Amino acid sequence: MNNSTPNPSGSGAELEAGTITRLFRLGLSGPRRPVDALIDRLGAPDSEAWLERAMERAPQVGGADPAGAMLRGADTDTLSRIKSTGKKLLADAGTEDHRLTGLALYFFAVASALAHHDTVICSRTREELHPVLLDLAAVCPARWAELCTNAAANASGER
Amino acid sequence: MAKEDLFPATRSTWIGDQLRRDDTGRAEVNRHVMTVYALPLRAYFLGTSERWLGDADDIVQGFFADRLARDDFFAAWQQSGMPLRRWLMNAFCFYLKEQRRRHRRDNRGSALGDDPIAFCGDPDRAIDRAFVASLVQRAMDLTREGCEKDGMDDHWRVFEEHHCRARPYADVATDLGIDAARAAVMARTATRRFRMTLRDLLARDSAASEGGEDIDDQIRALVEALA
Numbered sequence: 001m002n003n004s005t006p007n008p009s010g011s012g013a014e015l016e017a018g019t020i021t022r023l024f025r026l027g028l029s030g031p032r033r034p035v036d037a038l039i040d041r042l043g044a045p046d047s048e049a050w051l052e053r054a055m056e057r058a059p060q061v062g063g064a065d066p067a068g069a070m071l072r073g074a075d076t077d078t079l080s081r082i083k084s085t086g087k088k089l090l091a092d093a094g095t096e097d098h099r100l101t102g103l104a105l106y107f108f109a110v111a112s113a114l115a116h117h118d119t120v121i122c123s124r125t126r127e128e129l130h131p132v133l134l135d136l137a138a139v140c141p142a143r144w145a146e147l148c149t150n151a152a153a154n155a156s157g158e159r
Numbered sequence: 160m161a162k163e164d165l166f167p168a169t170r171s172t173w174i175g176d177q178l179r180r181d182d183t184g185r186a187e188v189n190r191h192v193m194t195v196y197a198l199p200l201r202a203y204f205l206g207t208s209e210r211w212l213g214d215a216d217d218i219v220q221g222f223f224a225d226r227l228a229r230d231d232f233f234a235a236w237q238q239s240g241m242p243l244r245r246w247l248m249n250a251f252c253f254y255l256k257e258q259r260r261r262h263r264r265d266n267r268g269s270a271l272g273d274d275p276i277a278f279c280g281d282p283d284r285a286i287d288r289a290f291v292a293s294l295v296q297r298a299m300d301l302t303r304e305g306c307e308k309d310g311m312d313d314h315w316r317v318f319e320e321h322h323c324r325a326r327p328y329a330d331v332a333t334d335l336g337i338d339a340a341r342a343a344v345m346a347r348t349a350t351r352r353f354r355m356t357l358r359d360l361l362a363r364d365s366a367a368s369e370g371g372e373d374i375d376d377q378i379r380a381l382v383e384a385l386a
Contacts, residue, residue: 015295017288019323021385023295026322026350027357027378131347138348145344153340 037096038103039135048141054101059085070108071143073116080121083109107136108144114151130155173363174243178233189227192247195293195360197223199244200251202289208277209255212262222254236366243364244290245283252276287384290364298357305352317342318349 015023041047055067061081069078086105093099106122111133113121120126130152137148174191177184200219204210212218226232236246255276278285299319306315313335320331321342332342358374365373 015292015323017292019325020292020295021382023299023322023353024291024357024378025382027298027354027361028375029354029358030375134344134347135351137344138351149340149344152343153338156343 033132035103035107035132035136038100038107039139041100042136042139042141047139051104051141051144054097054104058089058101058105061085066105066109070112071147073112076113076117076119076121079109079113079117083113083121107132108147111136111148111151114154115147118154126155126157172237172365172368173359174233175237188233189223191363192227192243193220193223195297195363196244196247196290198293198296199286199289200247202285203248203251203278203282204255206279206282206285207255208279209259212255212258218255218258219251221258222251225254226250238366240366243366244286248282248286284384287381291381291385294357294360298353298360301356301360302349302353305356306349311345311348313337314345314349317346318353321346322350 041050044050055065058066060066061069062078064074064078066082066085069082074082083106086102086107086109088102089105090099090102093102110120110122110124110129113119114126114129114133120129122129124132133148133152133155137145137152139145140148174188177188197216197219200222201215204215204218232250236243239246241249303315303319306312316335317328317331320326320334321328327339328342328346329339332339335342337345361374361377362368365377
């Protein structure tokens with residue numbers, strides 16, 4: 001076989017053997033991460049309504065509504081407390097819905113701190129957070145997608 | 160023989176499910192096999208001592224026309240437990256031998272023997288290389304079609320420019336009038352679709368249904384074998 005293969009996109013270009021291998025590697029899914037359950041839920045058609053309900057029933061932190069605090073970028077102390085609330089909700093969750101709400105609070109608080117303050121408020125590195133934030137941005141409703149997109153850009157140092 | 164007898168329902172694979180369905184399912188399977196496996200069989204044919212039999216594309220299409228019409232062809236494959244690409248390669252070998260005998264009958268004066276088919280190099284490796292290239296091509300076609308159908312043409316464009324032409328997101332973003340961060344997210348969405356399509360196509364090569372980890376193992380093994 002030649003080292004190149006006709007590109008199916010119809011552009012006339014050819015795919016080199018190295019490109020084929022790289023594209024083939026994209027098929028690897030790797031071990032399932034905790035955030036994947038949230039990504040799957042946010043990828044469902046009713047995700048906007050679900051996320052709105054989840055944020056409504058999330059416990060307030062210091063009198064602040066967590067969704068508003070995360071979207072507008074509250075101070076990092078508040079965001080850290082929202083993150084801890086999410087973590088606790090995740091640990092104590094009696095239902096899958098509560099677990100997912102906990103995950104949403106945790107990751108959106110982390111995203112908010114990165115997007116608004118360029119600060120990491122969890123133990124994960126920026127490199128670890130970058131793909132997670134891109135995945136979240138790809139499935140979130142618009143306002144949250146923007147938050148995660150900006151956070152991903154800061155995590156990768158693109159901004 | 161009833162379709163259920165040919166394909167036990169306990170072995171739920173895409174090909175099995177399609178064949179149990181109806182004639183449309185059968186046509187769908189044949190289309191899939193001809194699209195994905197023509198390139199590997201062509202690569203195999205071009206490596207054999209039987210290249211003299213004719214044009215590679217004609218020989219491969221002749222093989223498909225002959226074998227895919229047989230009712231029990233896929234049932235026999237599933238019972239073998241072999242990856243479909245290996246099963247097809249074996250069946251193709253028999254087909255080539257039949258073609259050689261036919262030529263011998265048609266040209267009585269020639270001194271062609273009935274030797275085993277010789278291959279220049281490692282046939283399994285040649286088949287695997289071409290199989291991976293063909294899978295990637297098919298997955299790209301299907302993902303692009305899906306993106307276009309859902310109005311996500313730009314998502315596909317970012318994916319293709321970044322992953323196939325190695326262009327940075329910032330450059331592609333400039334072309335599209337968006338920022339680089341948004342381009343990265345769009346590529347992620349298209350990548351997710353591409354991954355699911357590729358994995359689905361690869362799963363169809365197995366005679367038994369496989370879990371996600373098995374597919375990862377197969378991808379790693381094929382990448383290693385091609386290195």
